[in-house]
Every structure is written in C-alpha cells, then in structure tokens.
Amino acid sequence: MTEMKYEVPTSLDDAVALLADGKGNAKVLAGGTDVLVQMHMDLIEPDLIVDIKNISELRQITKEKDGYRFGAAVSGVELMDHEDFCQTWPGIMDGVSLIGSLQVKGRASVGGNVCNASPAADSVPAMIAAGATATIVGPKGKRDIPVEEIATGPGQTSLEDGEIVVSFFLPNSAPGTGGAYQRFTPRTEMDIAVVGVGISLTLGDDGVCSSAKVALGAVAATALIAEAAAAALVGTKVDKAALDNLAAAASAACKPIDDKRGTKEYRIKVAGVLARRVALIALERALGGKE
Amino acid sequence: MGMKPSPFGTQIPYEEKELKVVGSNPEARPDAVDKVTGKARYAADINLPGQLTGKVLRSPHAHARIKSIDASEAEKLKGVKAVICRDDLPDMPVMHAAAGEIMVNFRDVTRTIMAREKALFDGHPVAAVAATSESIAKAALKLIKVEYEVLPHVIDVVDAMKPDAPLLHEDQITKGVEPTPEKPSNIAAQMVSKLGDIEEGFEQADLVVEREFNTKAAHQGYIEPHASLAIYTEGGNAEVWTSTQGHFLIRAQIAEILEMDISRVKVTPAELGGGFGGKNMIYLEPLAIVLSKKSGRPVKMVMTRDEVFRASGPTSGTNIIIKIGITKGGKITAAQAILNYQSGCFPGSSLPLCTPTAFTRYDIANVLVIGNDVTCNRPKVTAYRSPGAPMIAFGVETVMDEIAEELNIDRLEIRLMNAAKEGTQTHFGPKLGPIGFIETLEAAKAHNHMKEKLGPNQGRGIATGFWNTLGMETSATLNVNQDGTASLIYGTVDVAGGMRTAYSQIVAEELGIPFKKVRAIQSDTSSLGFNFTTAGSRGTAAGGMAAVKASRDAITRMCEVAARIWEVELDQVVWEDGHARPASSNVGEFEPLSLAEIAMKAGFYGGTIAGHAEINVTGGGPGFGTHLVDVEVDRETGAVKLLRYTIIQDAGKAVFPEYVKAQFHGAAVQGIGLALNEEYIYDENGVMANPGFLDYRMPVASDIPVIDTQIVEVPNPNHPYGIRGVGEVPIIPPLAAISNAIYDAVGIRMRDHPMSPPKVLAALDEAAPATAAE
C-alpha cells in the first residue's frame, strides 16, 4: 500500500516546488472542508497533500490603494471578523457568510470555494459581480486572472499543475455602488444553492444605474455572467419595469440541468425571482452608500 | 396482525396516589454529562486489542444476477485476513419471527445481509473483508471480481404492481388473496382490516370524497451509523458489541442465521445514537462474527453514511387512496383506505402495524382497509417511528379537512363530532378503553395558538394521530446494594436516555428512597432473561412495569429480612417510606428499619436482596395527539416556512415531563422533515442519488419554529403509574398538519410528498397560471 504524504510549506516557493514534484496526484489543502469530505467519500485519493495555511501571503487581509486584497486561505470567520472589509464588501460577505455553519466557516476559505469549482459555490457570484481578480503563482511564475476564469466546469479549473491561488483582489468600487448575493436552498442553512445570484450595481448622482454586473450560480456548469440581465438595469432607476426585465433576462440566461437538487424549470424560474430580490438589496446598499 | 397480546400477560392496575419522584423532573439526567463530554461509549467507540477493520462490498446495480464472485486477488493482498461472501453463510429456510415492530423471514434476512442468487438493490452486500487497516480493506474490496448479469429493475410502488413489472422474486405468489393468483407478482401479500359493511356505509353518506396520495421513502436518519465489534473464539462463542434497540433480538437473529446456540452468543448494546425503529435488524453483526471466525481476530465494522442510506432500512414509500363518506350533519358513515406500500427487496413492510391505525381516531361503523405489500429494488424497509402511520394520516387528515370545508363545519369540530372515545369499536378488533383523544382536541380548541392572527400567505393546519403501545417480554433485576443504593438492571435498550431516568424515578418512588440513590444500568444478553426490543413506544411503559414488579419483589425480600430480625411473620411487616415497619402496634414495638440498614444486614439474614421481573406486559394504553401548525408560503419560490407549532398529546402519566416533551419535539421534528424535504431519490439506473445529509435534507435547527407542548394525562388503567407510550404518536400528524396549513395559506392541496419548494411552486403555478407571474 502506498502512503499519503502531508506537507506544510511556509513559503510559496516551497509549496510550488512540492506541488510540481507531486505531479498530478498532489492536492492543495486550505480549510479542507471540501478536500477532506472528498477523501472521506473516496472521490479523491491524493498521494500528497500540501497544506497552504502556513504561508503568510495566503493569510493576510490588506487594504491597498486601489482596493482590497485578501489571501486565498483566509477563513470565512477571519473575513467576518474584519469590520472594515465587511463594511466595504457586504455583497461578498453575503456569500461568504452563507457557506456551511459557523464551524465550517472557521476553516473554509474563499480560495477553496473558488478552486473547488462547484457551480453552486456561494462566494463566487458576488466575487465575479464585484470584478475580483485572482493572483496565481506556479512553476511558470505569477499571473492575474478574473475570478470567473478559474472554474471551467464542475470540479475543473484552469489552474495548471503546481499552480496556487495566492490572493484575491477587489478593486475599489465607484461611489454609489451596492452589491448583494442571495441563494435559494430548500433548508434555511447547511444546504447547497439551487440558484445563487450576485449583483453589483452603481448609481449615478441622478439615481440612474450607470453600470451593473449580474452573476448567476448553480444554473450552469460554472457561474454565469448574465450580460443581458445587467443591461436591463443600466440606464434605469431600477424600477419595476427594469426589475421585470432583469428577472426575465436572468431566467433566460440559465442553462441548468435537472438533478436531485432541482428541476430545470424550477431553477430558471427562481433565478428570475432571486435576481429581482438581490437587485433590490444592492439598490438599497447603493443608495445607502450615497447618503 | 402484528403481535398478538398474550393471554398470560401482566397488567398492574393503575393506582392513584401521591407521588414524590414520578411526575417531576429530576435535577439532572443520568446520561447527560457523559454524552456531552464525549465519554459515553457508542458502538464505534469500543475497541479490542488486535482488532481488524471490516468493510462490505456492495452491489452497484439495483437488480442483477450474481454469476460469480472471485476474491482470490483480494485474499492475496498483504494485510487482508479474511474475505467472505454468500458461501460463508448458511442458507436459511422460510422461517418467520418478530423483529421489533415488523416480522422477518430468515430466508430473506440472510439474503438481505449478504446477497445470494441476486443483488436486489443498489448497496446490497455481496462480499466483506477484514484487514489490518481501513485503507487495506478498501483496496481489497476493489480486487474482488463480481460478475453480474444486470436485470431490469423497478423502484416505484405503483410500477412494481403492474403485471409486466420486472419481478424480484420469480416464485412470489400474492398471499391473502382469494383465489390464490396463478402468476407471480411483486405484490407479496394483501392484508385487510374491516368493520361493518363498507358499501352500505357509503350509501348512507351525503358526501363522499376520494383522494390519492403518494409519499416517498424516508430514512430514520439516526446520527449514529450502524457499528459492530465482534469476536469469535475457538471455544465456539461469539461476543458482539453493537448499536441496537434490542440486543436480545439481535442475539436471536445472529444465532439463527449462523446456526449457533443462543447461549453461545452474547450481545452488549452500546450507548445508542438513535434508532427510531431502524436498529432492530442485523446487518453487520453476523458478517463481523464470520470474519472474526475466519481470521481469528476481533473485527470491527462501521457503516459510512452512504451505506446507512443505501442499505439500512428506510420506511416505505407509498401510494394511498383514501375514501371517506359523511352525512350532511357531519357523521362519518364509511371510510376506506387502499395502502400500497414498498417493502423493499423482500416482503414485510409495516402494513400489519399501520393498517389498524388508519381510522382508529374516529368512531366509524363501516371501515375497509386493504394493504398491499410490494417488493421493489430498494433496501428492505424497517420500522420507522409509528411504522407506516404518518403516510395514512397524511391522507385521512387532509380528506377530513376537505370534507369539513365542503360541509362548512369547523375543522376541529368535525374531528370532535367523530372522535373515538372509551367504548369505540376499532376496525382492528378491540373496543377502546379510556383514552384522551377528545381531551387533546378540546385542549387544541382552547389553546392560545388558535387565537394567533395570520398574515397574508400564512395558514394554519390541524391534524391528529394515534398509536398503540406495545407490551411484550420484559425483564429486570433490582439489586439492593450493601450501602443502601439500588441498581436496576434493565433489558429494554434505553434508546434515548430518558428510559433509564424514568426507571430510576419509578424505583425510587416504589422503594421510598431518593432518586440519586438509584442507578439504572443497561444489561447485556447474559445478565437477564429475554427482553423484547425497544419498539412500539413500549420502553417506559413496559420497562417501567418491570421496574415496579422488581421493586415490589425486592420489597418483599426486605420485609422478610425485617421479619427475621424482629422474629415476626412476614405479613406482620409493611413497607412505607423506605422503611420496613410493623404492620400494626399489635406486632410489637420495633424501630422501623431503613432500606440501608436492611441491605447491610441482609447477608446474614438470608442473603443479598434482589428483586426480579420476567413478565409479558399487556394492556399498553393507546396514545392520541392533536397538532397545530402555522406556515407561511413564499409564492415565488414555493418555500414553506413554519411559524409556530403546537403538540398536544395524552401521555397517560408523564413520569419525567421534560423528557416527554422532548419526545414530542423530536418526533414532530422528524415529521416536519418528512413533510418538507426528506425523500429517497433514485436515478434511472435505480441507484440512490442522495445518500448523504447534504442532499437527503433533514431539517436543521433553523428550519424548526418554536414548538409548544401540552401534556394531557388520562391514565392507562392497566399500568401501575398510568403510563402510555409517547414516542411515536407525535410523528404521525405533521405531514397532514403541514399540508392542511399550506392549503389554508395559499389554497393548494399537496397530495404528493415531500412538500418541497419545487413541488409547491409547481402546484401554485398549476392552480393559478395567470397570477403566477405577478
């Protein structure tokens, strides 16, 4: 029987070297709330586990001139405890605080949530709507990509062997911007999104929406950017007509499957319902930001 | 059907008296600290030196002939100490026995724990290994080559009843039908319960409503997975530690299946992490013993959650047709139920138990209940808390509401007008004794819950439930210790922690000593005579009666000691307030002797004091309850939110009131889970799609509203403390209550379970396509 190795590097270089050595069957471990569950269920059998929690770059939350940067292995609870971050990014926190229970969030990271590449990952739609990018290092060096380019399908990412997400960057948003995320689950918590909607919208001084981004979770193989849905808001005061158009466009953008978690029709319908509800929260936050 | 009460059973009449311990909440539950500090030992916590890990290879097919099994590669793997399959277990003839509340057939039991000719469900065991580590055991499973011939399968009960359905058992001829059918079918048996003349009853009715209902299979959802540790010694004895509701039944099943003498098998029940009817059956125990026998080492086996869902007993999914006839005045004249129940891969659903409950809450002269027990490619169903009854109540109680609405009679009123009471003739045989059903309905009427205002999209539901209390063989020994404490050794597994508390209260009350001086300890199978399993709400009632009997027996022994010390006759001594006293002043001037004094002197005056009970308890009092629930329906998503819940139930006598309420809560929460989201989902290959708590959605704490409880006490006349079973009744009404509340809120009748958001939304859309988009 082969044995599984467990390594705890303290620098990025070491981590990248270990992963490059480990070839295909090495696994990055952050909070482990996906990895350990998958191992327990015999879905994965890694030969090498590289725990990245002791690498300082992955654990910091820093306010930079152009925005906020937070380490990929920062836990949900660490973000929830960071007052300024929470105030600045309520939409992101809507998503983060929905992940599992308090115990789960004590371990779970946004990096893990993004890299696990579940279409239903709760932090992802709001991150996409906020225009977040990821800083990645690997054997070939460093690169920055938008968050939506990480997941390529359920459980699949664009990361190459040996690559690690180091941090996420959230660019400062324009004044009058509000973001929100909501999901629908049959249970009130400890459940997986049947549909998730993240919206970020910016209002001009006249109260007219000048830009918007809508991202939908759990309705396709990866989180979707619903451009037509965003367009339905731009140039409006986010009134009833705009919301109706948003809902219709969000529903139209869905490419869901039928599965044990919901039927196609149900997901399509609820995507529109949620889009409307989320837009109203984002609107309230955008207005709040101005007052 | 079901288990017939013995004519030689024990009943001790109810005595009204002032109580010191029974009926009040003890300061602390004796099991609580060890449980919350992690010191309580569940089956998976028990280890023996040198033990191996056992793992089961399971069929990935819903239905397949097993052509061959080749384990040679697995046997060669380093660290593998034994591999077993069908050839290592003796075949069994047709032989029936009671396993908890439902009957088993040993021919089928051996085939359930290890497939023989065919794999009959996804997850059916086909082989097992014991190895020095879990990873080696898992690797070994992958090396076992099983050649399957995949056969067409059938999952749904209605499909399984069709004449062209794939047959699970090619020789299965429906029992209970005249004339005997010539062709085999998946309908294993038909059972009928009737009263009066059903045709005439419907003729007398002014209104007849007939509705069809479908419910999905659901799991008991115990948090603790099945776990067993076994050792088989060269001397030919087997010892097992296991997670069970009934160690004596498990012992009997093991002995039968492995062709051993009962005396050679010892079973110790570990602390139980939930059973709810699902832990009355052997699964891992015989496999662990055979693996131990083959390897010469102890073998421990623990199921994963996936295995628990796929291969341990859920309750039946059902198709039910309810028909009720009523006069304009509101008198029910006839009631009929057709119950089509999944039994899983072998016959034996809970129909024999739940058919009697179908209409027993109401006084109806003409009743017909027809039950069809239907095999399909699913795990063999087992009992689940009031087995089979919640689904019937789902139908009956929603039809009751429809009738009430149609006749313009208040929903509680129509139930009161037809309520069963003392003297009501049941459709399963006996007339009812004193019961508290009307009291629960009256209490509901008066409850402040009924006055709470409802907002838009909010509604209130009402439903009722009935379940009988089982008696059966019950044993206990009460040892009076030298220091004046008492140890009750009980044989009914304490399934939730409350029983040992209640037994201690009863013993303390009987002996007249403080609660803290009594400790109730779970027996293994060697320390007491046979005890039936903890099922049918019998734990506190039957075990409590044994505790009374054993206490009174010990009191007689203590009085004997006092008589010897005082040199008087036994009948000149009485027991009062924890002391032996002279029966009257004529006996002589003697200082009363305390229990502690007698215990200290007993050795010299005849020997250690112990009291015994080996009885078959009969006369268990039927329990009735009424539930109220308020819900709010989100018209856009179909989500049903519970706002408030109230449970009112007759407990006969609540020995430990807080714990009775906890039983109400626990059962209702399970019923709520059943109502809202819980269901077995199978894919097109007959493979379970949701074998885990993520997608098998039991409710979480935040899904549950505040639950009010009200205990009604109409004593059971056949029990010394008036106790009725309480654990099962409260899971019966929630399905119906919630369905009725949804109707009250948004005007749709949910007849398909679960009432999950997609189903509710689809029903809303169907009811009002025009307004849905609004």
Ligand SMILES: Cc1cc2nc3c(=O)[nH]c(=O)nc-3n(C[C@H](O)[C@H](O)[C@H](O)COP(=O)(O)OP(=O)(O)OC[C@H]3O[C@@H](n4cnc5c(N)ncnc54)[C@H](O)[C@@H]3O)c2cc1C
């Ligand atoms: C009980 C429970 C409830 C849950 N509820 C939710 C929920 O409500 N919503 C939700 O979205 N999720 C939920 N999850 C899933 C999980 O908690 C989240 O996806 C979590 O964010 C994963 O983070 P982690 O740090 O634990 O990741 P890990 O398990 O450590 O890793 C997840 C994946 O990402 C990879 N990875 C991790 N970090 C990096 C990195 N920096 N660079 C490259 N690859 C990396 C790992 O190799 C692995 O493939 C739940 C899980 C459990 C056990």
